[in-house]
Amino acid sequence: xxxxxxxxxxxxxxxxxxxxxxxxxxxxxxxxxxxxxxxxxxxxxxxxxxxxxxxxxxxxxxxxxxxxxxxxxxxxxxxxxxxxxxxxxxxxxxxxxxxxxxxxxxxxxxxxxxxxxxxxxxxxxxxxxxxxxxxxxxxxxxxxxxxxxxxxxxxxxxxxxxxxxxxxxxxxxxxxxxxxxxxxxxxxxxxxxxxxxxxxxxxxxxxxxxxxxxxxxxxxxxxxxxxxxxxxxxxxxxxxxxxxxxxxxxxxxxxxxxxxxxxxxxxxxxxxxxxxxxxxxxxxxxxxxxxxxxxxxxxxxxxxxxxxxxxxxxxxxxxxxxxxxxxxxxxxxx
Amino acid sequence: xxxxxxxxxxxxxxxxxxxxxxxxxxxxxxxxxxxxxxxxxxxxxxxxxxxxxxxxxxxxxxxxxxxxxxxxxxxxxxxxxxxxxxxxxxxxxxxxxxxxxxxxxxxxxxxxxxxxxxxxxxxxxxxxxxxxxxxxxxxxxxxxxxxxxxxxxxxxxxxxxxxxxxxxxxxxxxxxxxxxxxxxxxxxxxxxxxxxxxxxxxxxxxxxxxxxxxxxxxxxxxxxxxxxxxxxxxxxxxxxxxxxxxxxxxxxxxxxxxxxxxxxxxxxxxxxxxxxxxxxxxxxxxxxxxxxxxxxxxxxxxxxxxxxxxxxxxxxxxxxxxxxxxxxxxxxxx
DNA sequence: TTCCCCCGTCGAAGCGCTTCGACGTCCTGT
DNA sequence: ACAGGACGTCGAAGCGCTTCGACGGGGGAA
Numbered sequence: 001x002x003x004x005x006x007x008x009x010x011x012x013x014x015x016x017x018x019x020x021x022x023x024x025x026x027x028x029x030x031x032x033x034x035x036x037x038x039x040x041x042x043x044x045x046x047x048x049x050x051x052x053x054x055x056x057x058x059x060x061x062x063x064x065x066x067x068x069x070x071x072x073x074x075x076x077x078x079x080x081x082x083x084x085x086x087x088x089x090x091x092x093x094x095x096x097x098x099x100x101x102x103x104x105x106x107x108x109x110x111x112x113x114x115x116x117x118x119x120x121x122x123x124x125x126x127x128x129x130x131x132x133x134x135x136x137x138x139x140x141x142x143x144x145x146x147x148x149x150x151x152x153x154x155x156x157x158x159x160x161x162x163x164x165x166x167x168x169x170x171x172x173x174x175x176x177x178x179x180x181x182x183x184x185x186x187x188x189x190x191x192x193x194x195x196x197x198x199x200x201x202x203x204x205x206x207x208x209x210x211x212x213x214x215x216x217x218x219x220x221x222x223x224x225x226x227x228x229x230x231x232x233x234x235x236x237x238x239x240x241x242x243x244x245x246x247x248x249x250x251x252x253x254x255x256x257x258x259x260x261x262x263x264x265x266x267x268x269x270x271x272x273x274x275x276x277x278x279x280x281x282x283x284x285x286x287x288x289x290x291x292x293x294x295x296x297x298x299x300x301x302x303x304x305x306x307x308x309x310x311x312x313x314x315x316x317x318x319x320x321x322x323x324x325x326x327x328x329x330x331x332x333x334x
Numbered sequence: 335x336x337x338x339x340x341x342x343x344x345x346x347x348x349x350x351x352x353x354x355x356x357x358x359x360x361x362x363x364x365x366x367x368x369x370x371x372x373x374x375x376x377x378x379x380x381x382x383x384x385x386x387x388x389x390x391x392x393x394x395x396x397x398x399x400x401x402x403x404x405x406x407x408x409x410x411x412x413x414x415x416x417x418x419x420x421x422x423x424x425x426x427x428x429x430x431x432x433x434x435x436x437x438x439x440x441x442x443x444x445x446x447x448x449x450x451x452x453x454x455x456x457x458x459x460x461x462x463x464x465x466x467x468x469x470x471x472x473x474x475x476x477x478x479x480x481x482x483x484x485x486x487x488x489x490x491x492x493x494x495x496x497x498x499x500x501x502x503x504x505x506x507x508x509x510x511x512x513x514x515x516x517x518x519x520x521x522x523x524x525x526x527x528x529x530x531x532x533x534x535x536x537x538x539x540x541x542x543x544x545x546x547x548x549x550x551x552x553x554x555x556x557x558x559x560x561x562x563x564x565x566x567x568x569x570x571x572x573x574x575x576x577x578x579x580x581x582x583x584x585x586x587x588x589x590x591x592x593x594x595x596x597x598x599x600x601x602x603x604x605x606x607x608x609x610x611x612x613x614x615x616x617x618x619x620x621x622x623x624x625x626x627x628x629x630x631x632x633x634x635x636x637x638x639x640x641x642x643x644x645x646x647x648x649x650x651x652x653x654x655x656x657x658x659x660x661x662x663x664x665x666x667x668x
Numbered sequence: 669t670t671c672c673c674c675c676g677t678c679g680a681a682g683c684g685c686t687t688c689g690a691c692g693t694c695c696t697g698t
Numbered sequence: 699a700c701a702g703g704a705c706g707t708c709g710a711a712g713c714g715c716t717t718c719g720a721c722g723g724g725g726g727a728a
Binding site (some may be wrong): 385 | 713714715716728
């Protein structure tokens with residue numbers, strides 16, 4: 001293994017000079033830097049990560065905790081993860097993968113052993129057991145998602161309330177007067193998943209503001225549940241012409257159910273969804289939707305973390321504005 | 335930060351004794367170990383990962399390279415990743431996440447900087463550009479998937495040839511005499527994805543062996559392509575009664591297409607697939623299938639790596655036996 | 669009883685890097 | 699012309715841990 005002293009000898013300088021040439025933490029003459037860089041290339045020098053971490057107390061590694069639980073859309077998680085890795089690499093950092101399973105212990109372990117400099121936690125619950133730990137840890141962290149009490153933490157996420165509003169406003173703008181939200185399974189609300197509740201709030205608020213008649217309907221996964229909800233809507237809200245779906249696996253079955261009941265989409269019913277673009281795009285009728293900007297959120301989380309590691313103050317809450325993509329599933333009210 | 339010398343002082347022993355008590359690399363009296371452990375607990379000692387890595391030249395971190403490319407089923411990748419992390423934790427190791435995007439450079443970087451002790455590479459192509467690098471690296475690695483020339487490497491995967499055979503044998507056992515394989519998109523074969531070709535080999539070999547009439551049909555993703563293949567099969571192989579599908583996204587559309595053309599599954603046509611259980615299970619007709627044992631493969635890869643790190647010799651090729659789950663889509667030939 | 673060897677422990681020497689203080693040298697302002 | 703800086707470099711002191719050789723004491727074999 002070639003080490004910094006080898007490079008130093010080869011370039012005719014001291015090890016500290018090599019270090020400074022590499023880090024830029026002190027001025028080094030152009031000529032010396034050239035020589036050092038040439039030696040590094042020639043010898044194929046690679047600084048030893050462990051030694052570096054020990055001396056600098058910086059590992060240049062971030063921890064990423066990914067969720068495993070049911071009900072979360074795996075491809076989106078993957079997009080997050082990939083964008084986090086990509087963004088981290090831009091800042092010369094690597095990413096250590098932790099599973100939710102390990103819980104708080106995993107976080108504490110990688111933080112306490114100085115394996116990582118900072119942490120990103122996905123899928124935060126409203127009353128997440130890891131929150132006290134994250135507050136107490138001596139390393140910076142960023143949450144993807146918002147807990148009930150985000151004070152003292154740094155959080156980033158799509159602005160789900162605004163997403164809910166945006167869908168309603170889009171429908172209202174098309175002249176729809178009676179709208180319904182088909183939401184996540186009941187247990188998601190019970191569990192206290194913040195974003196689901198925030199969608200409901202945004203949906204309801206916007207409907208009230210726009211003077212629409214609105215209702216909210218949690219829905220299990222699967223075609224059977226979709227059919228039940230469709231029947232219920234048809235029966236109890238016959239004037240319904242606008243539907244917002246916040247429940248990926250149910251989107252297609254729900255549209256199928258409507259059609260099976262003689263309601264054409266978008267002819268009789270305009271449908272908009274909050275879901276990944278791929279889900280919206282590949283449905284039988286491409287669905288007007290607000291996408292989860294996974295890549296943006298991931299990159300944003302890394303940027304926040306880097307700023308914190310740099311000692312900068314960052315906002316506690318970062319809400320990404322939703323963007324609505326109009327597709328074939330929404331039309332003006334007949 | 336509490337360090338090993340603090341523990342040593344607190345327990346009234348030398349730092350080396352603490353180290354040995356922790357690692358077990360030298361005998362330590364029961365009584366001393368007790369005392370050391372008590373001190374560790376009391377002080378909340380956590381060994382510094384970087385220092386440990388530097389002194390022992392072992393980071394206890396594995397690299398995992400995940401693919402990003404189109405055409406691979408994301409949930410399966412995630413299952414791999416999670417099972418790798420879980421298995422690694424059982425061996426007191428952590429997992430560093432790398433994306434395919436970084437290519438060979440990423441592998442070289444984490445290996446050369448001693449950030450990781452060993453590497454797991456997913457989605458290996460038949461003529462993968464990273465193979466020479468992996469062979470040259472001074473750290474052990476395990477490939478998930480088989481390249482054309484696996485000599486000198488350690489590989490693990492589902493035995494796709496056997497999976498193809500198993501599907502055929504299942505159909506043959508039910509009395510079917512004319513079978514077809516609906517495979518991956520043509521580019522997958524062109525790209526040289528080993529497992530796709532191995533399925534074809536197994537399928538053809540078993541059909542020949544069983545005296546069946548067989549044919550192979552690559553197929554693009556999407557319902558349109560599925561319909562085309564269905565029509566082609568109906569037209570050119572009217573006696574067809576058994577189909578093997580090795581193409582997740584096409585499975586459902588294909589069945590839909592058959593039904594739309596008046597062919598009932600399994601009444602007229604028995605269908606079996608090589609795909610994740612969730613895909614097979616959630617289809618309109620639950621499909622008899624051979625699953626990708628992602629968790630097994632991931633855990634197996636980690637085990638191989640640990641053995642290699644321990645200095646043991648391991649087989650170059652590990653093929654996991656396919657298991658066929660019979661569901662509603664296959665019945666005896668009428 | 670004597671010799672050996674093993675058990676359990678210690679001290680010290682690094683592992684490879686960063687960083688701090690120090691020290692020339694050369695430039696600039698007055 | 700000279701003090702005061704800024705610049706560029708060096709040496710040495712660690713960062714916290716593992717590991718190697720050494721050593722005293724006790725037990726078994728002869």
